[in-house]
Amino acid sequence: MTWSTRIGTRMAEPAGTTYRWVCDLQTCDGEPHEDWPYKHARTKQRPPAGLIWLIWPLLTGRGFGKSKAGSEAFADDIVANPTSPNGKATEWLIVAEKFDDTRTICVEGPAGILHAFDERGVTYRYNRSKWQITLSTGQIIHLSGADDADVGRGLNLS
Numbered sequence: 114m115t116w117s118t119r120i121g122t123r124m125a126e127p128a129g130t131t132y133r134w135v136c137d138l139q140t141c142d143g144e145p146h147e148d149w150p151y152k153h154a155r156t157k158q159r160p161p162a163g164l165i166w167l168i169w170p171l172l173t174g175r176g177f178g179k180s181k182a183g184s185e186a187f188a189d190d191i192v193a194n195p196t197s198p199n200g201k202a203t204e205w206l207i208v209a210e211k212f213d214d215t216r217t218i219c220v221e222g223p224a225g226i227l228h229a230f231d232e233r234g235v236t237y238r239y240n241r242s243k244w245q246i247t248l249s250t251g252q253i254i255h256l257s258g259a260d261d262a263d264v265g266r267g268l269n270l271s
Contacts, residue, residue, distance in 0.1 A: 134185040134229075135159050158182040160189075181224035188229035195250045202251030204269050212244075212258030220246070220256060 135154045136146075143155035158178050160169060169186070171179040187207075197203050207226065209215040220226055220239075226246070230237055236249040246254040257264045 134189065154182065154185065160186040178224070180218055180222060184219065184224055184226045184229045188226060188233060188235070191248070191252060191254070192233060192235060195248075195252060202248075202253070204252065205254045206257060206265055206268060206270050207254060208257050208259055208264055210258065211260045212256070215256050215258050216241070216244075226254070 133153070136149045138146075140156045141154070143153055143158070145151055155178070158181070160182075169183075171177070171182060173179060187205075191203070191205060194203050207215055207219050209219050218225065222228075227237075227239060230248075238247045239245075240247070244256040246256070248254075255265075255268055255270075
C-alpha cells in the first residue's frame with residue numbers, strides 16, 4: 114500500500130500557503146474575507162483557548178458543524194504533536210457511539226478527519242481493515258466505537 118490521500122493524489126497548494134481553520138478575527142461568521150479565501154470556523158466553532166482540553170463538549174443541534182469543528186481541531190492537535198515527550202510517534206483514538214458512525218461520519222464523511230488532513234496536505238495511509246490511519250510521520254490514529262466494551266484497551270494513546 115502506498116502513501117496517498119483519500120482520493121489518489123492531492124492537488125498541490127501554492128508554495129507558502131498553509132491551511133488554517135481558525136482566523137485571526139475576534140468574532141467571525143466563517144465566510145471568506147481578506148486573507149481567508151475559504152470558509153473557516155465561525156466564532157462558536159473554535160476550540161476553547163488557553164488550556165489543553167481532553168474533552169470539548171459541543172452541545173448543539175443539527176447543522177451547527179460539530180463534526181467539522183471536531184475533525185479540524187483534532188487534525189490541528191495531531192499535526193502539532195507528532196511525537197510524545199519520549200520522542201516516539203503519538204497515537205490517537207477516534208470513538209463515536211457505534212463503530213459504523215466512527216467510519217462513516219468521523220473519518221470518511223465530508224467533515225471527517227481524512228478531509229481535514231487533505232486540506233492540510235497531510236500524507237497518510239488509511240487501512241479500513243485494520244481500523245487505522247497511519248501518517249507519514251509514524252503517528253497512528255485508531256478507530257473504534259463506544260459499542261465495544263474494550264474500546265481503547267491496550268492502546269498506547271498520547
